[in-house]
Amino acid sequence: MAEQAAAGLLWVTAGRLDELTPDSAVRVDLAGLPVCLARSAGAVHALLDECSHGQVALSEGDVEDGYVECWLHGSRFDLTSGVPTGPPATVPVPVYAVRITDGEIQVALPAPATDIETAAGTPS
Numbered sequence: 001m002a003e004q005a006a007a008g009l010l011w012v013t014a015g016r017l018d019e020l021t022p023d024s025a026v027r028v029d030l031a032g033l034p035v036c037l038a039r040s041a042g043a044v045h046a047l048l049d050e051c052s053h054g055q056v057a058l059s060e061g062d063v064e065d066g067y068v069e070c071w072l073h074g075s076r077f078d079l080t081s082g083v084p085t086g087p088p089a090t091v092p093v094p095v096y097a098v099r100i101t102d103g104e105i106q107v108a109l110p111a112p113a114t115d116i117e118t119a120a121g122t123p124s
């Protein structure tokens, strides 16, 4: 289910909070956009599920203390900002706003990526 957010953004349901284990990540496809949904340090975060160094899935990395570590070469990304803390990655990964409504995780996506109404996915 999708709902209009601020200009240029659309809130898309990504799954349920109780299905996302603390210090873990899952990949969800939202309107064709691969999103890494991670729960850590008391919050849920959403970022593009693609390392900016080698284009592998960040959702397959380890999550701890508000960071996800790329499984391939070890760069750690701040889940709040998407900024890598060290090499080899040097470019931030796009992050998306998250809100929890009645136990549902909703992610604000850029409108161009959400022009398909049946955008919702669920963590697997």
Ligand code: FES
Binding pocket: 051, 052, 053, 054, 055, 056, 070, 071, 072, 073, 074, 075, 087, 088, 089
């Ligand atoms: S592919 Fe992620 S750090 Fe190299």
